[in-house]
Amino acid sequence: MKAILIKEPHKIEVTDIEMEQLKSEKDVLIKVKAGGICGSDMHGYHGTSPFINYPVVPGHEFAGLVTKVGEAVKNIKVGDHVSVDPVISCGECYACKSGRYNVCSDLKVRGVHVDGGFKEYVSIPEKACYKINENIPWEVACLVEPFTIASQSLSRGGINKNDIVFIAGAGAIGLTILLTAKSEGATVIISDISDAKLERAKAIGADYTINSLNTSLEAFIEAHEAIEGITLALDAVGHPSIIESILPSMLPTGRVVLLGFLKAPSNLIQMEVTKKELDIKGSRLSCNKFSVVVDCIEQGLFNPKKIISHTFDYTKVEEAIDLLVNRPDECCKVILNFETEV
Ligand SMILES: [Zn+2]
Ligand SMILES: [Zn+2]
Secondary structure, eight states, X not given: OEEEEEEETTEEEEEEOOOOOOOSTTEEEEEEEEEEEOHHHHHHHHTOOTTOOSXXXXXXXXXXXXXXXXXXXXXXXXXXXXXXXXXXXXXXSHHHHTTOGGGOTTOEEBTTTBOOSOBSEEEEEGGGEEEOOTTSOHHHHTTHHHHHHHHHHHHHTTOOTTOEEEEEOOSHHHHHHHHHHHHTTOEEEEEESXXXXXXXXXXXXXXXXXXXXXXXXXXXXHHOTTOOOEEEEEESSOOHHHHHHHGGGEEEEEEEEEOOOOOXXXXXXXXXXXXXXXXXXXXXXXXXXXXXXXXHHHTTSSOGGGGEEEEEEGGGHHHHHHHXXXXXXXXXXXXXXXXXXX
């Protein structure tokens, strides 16, 4: 069977590997139908992820058709459409025992720490598979995972319909947060340094956009009388200056959720946090959010298709990567279609 393989940084190809077999009686065998390319796949490609041992099959956003089930599988049958939670947790550590397996001390993510889903067939434990209605297109089914990231971050931030939400970053993650926050009824302001990305954000429902190269969040609020301040902010960029610039605009009792993964320190002002009793929280991957997101998609509460900018046949993965590297402004979510038989 075919698989996409990152052999070493900057070397990605479609190659033949041994046919995947069911790895356990608790597993199901999935014929992969579609996958989304994510920032962490790009880190794998660029060699900037500390977690990857090469060669690796990338891909943690994927969905497919169940073609075989192990003897101990109870709730999934051949023919089901499933999307896969890529998180692998130990079940034993403090976080796992507290029910927060997404921050397991021995966390592994498919497509990062171990081989992912960008191959024709993949064997996955039943408990990581979530059934999705067969009338949902594959390119949408494979986007359940990125929307779980949005759902996790907004639930960490305790979103409600009265929130004035600020999102830093109008890339794919920022836009999944935008669509989810709008489905909750909140007002959403989103910032980026790319006008093209901001236009896309506006087109899919942002109430306000800010190009942070020429307008600060504080100046924006000053100029908009209807907006008293921010009640929930999400940083989908991770540059240390962002949290510094957000805090003065937060209203008392506001929540700030960080999704960044940079090591650079930040000079945040303690007094801003204390005097307004702000909550600052991290959000990583997702915990028990797959069923929530599948429900939202099946009910049509938001349309993941809105974040798709390009679709490539998986055999053209090099072209897809090329586009993401050289014309990032034109890209939002790039989908790989695995439906063609090679
Ligand atoms: Zn992702
Ligand atoms: Zn654990």
